[in-house]
Amino acid sequence: MGMRSKQTIVLMDDSEMTLEATRSTLEARGFDVHAAANLQQLERKLAGVRPDLFVLDVQMPEMFGDDVAQVLREVRKFNVPIVLFSDIDDEALQQRGRDAGAQACVSKRAGLSGLVARVEALLGGP
Numbered sequence: 001m002g003m004r005s006k007q008t009i010v011l012m013d014d015s016e017m018t019l020e021a022t023r024s025t026l027e028a029r030g031f032d033v034h035a036a037a038n039l040q041q042l043e044r045k046l047a048g049v050r051p052d053l054f055v056l057d058v059q060m061p062e063m064f065g066d067d068v069a070q071v072l073r074e075v076r077k078f079n080v081p082i083v084l085f086s087d088i089d090d091e092a093l094q095q096r097g098r099d100a101g102a103q104a105c106v107s108k109r110a111g112l113s114g115l116v117a118r119v120e121a122l123l124g125g126p
Helices: 016-028 037-049 065-075 090-100 107-123
Strands: 006-010 033-036 053-056 082-086 104-107
Touching: 006 016, 016 090, 016 107, 033 037, 037 053, 037 065, 053 107, 065 082, 065 090, 082 090, 082 107, 090 104, 104 107
Parallel strands: 006 033, 006 053, 053 082, 082 104
Antiparallel strands: none
């Protein structure tokens, strides 16, 4: 059976610590992960990769993740799943996810295992 190419995830979070932890966890699950800490880095990543899924933090200094999600969808025309990963209150997170057209919202309280489970469900495993 031929090796399927790795699925690509673009990750955006303004916390370097969260970015590193999330990236290494997803890489360990066999995904190709590109991390961005700000909009400029995100633009650079998108110039060179075709993501299969986005993971976006919500509370960021430059722009909220749900706003980034809307831009990716409506302006950039990315038609891939977007996951909001945030520590804001669950109800607010779900509402913002719906408004932004995100496929899933995962609370950071659910931890990286919660995020990985949701990502793998959306992508059908690496």
